Amino acid sequence: MENDPINIRLLVDRILIEEIDHQQVSSGGIVLLTESAAGGPKLRYGIVRAVGPGRIAEGTGEPVPITVQIGDKIAFSDNFGPVFEIVVDGKQYLMLSSEISIFAILTEGENHAD
Numbered sequence: 001m002e003n004d005p006i007n008i009r010l011l012v013d014r015i016l017i018e019e020i021d022h023q024q025v026s027s028g029g030i031v032l033l034t035e036s037a038a039g040g041p042k043l044r045y046g047i048v049r050a051v052g053p054g055r056i057a058e059g060t061g062e063p064v065p066i067t068v069q070i071g072d073k074i075a076f077s078d079n080f081g082p083v084f085e086i087v088v089d090g091k092q093y094l095m096l097s098s099e100i101s102i103f104a105i106l107t108e109g110e111n112h113a114d
Contacts, residue, residue, distance in 0.1 A: 074106065
């Protein structure tokens with residue numbers, strides 16, 4: 001099942017993603033751009049399936065928790081760090097090397113104008 005726990009424990013700010021195809025327009029009417037008009041980097045979409053505990057801030061040594069949560073739908077890119085293919089429990093996933101690769105958490109039906 002898609003919400004069953006995955007047998008992996010990620011370190012620092014690594015994120016395990018199940019890549020999904022995303023329509024050009026979300027059901028909420030948001031136009032999702034996959035490339036820049038100049039043919040620039042393509043955004044990819046996925047569902048967060050596992051997260052590490054976060055990283056330690058340089059200089060202060062304070063913990064910096066991960067922003068995304070398991071189940072979040074995200075837009076990400078492989079231009080800000082490597083994206084690794086990994087098979088866990090017989091299923092293929094992508095592992096982001098850092099949360100900095102995530103551009104947005106996609107939400108439907110929420111009003112963010114407040």
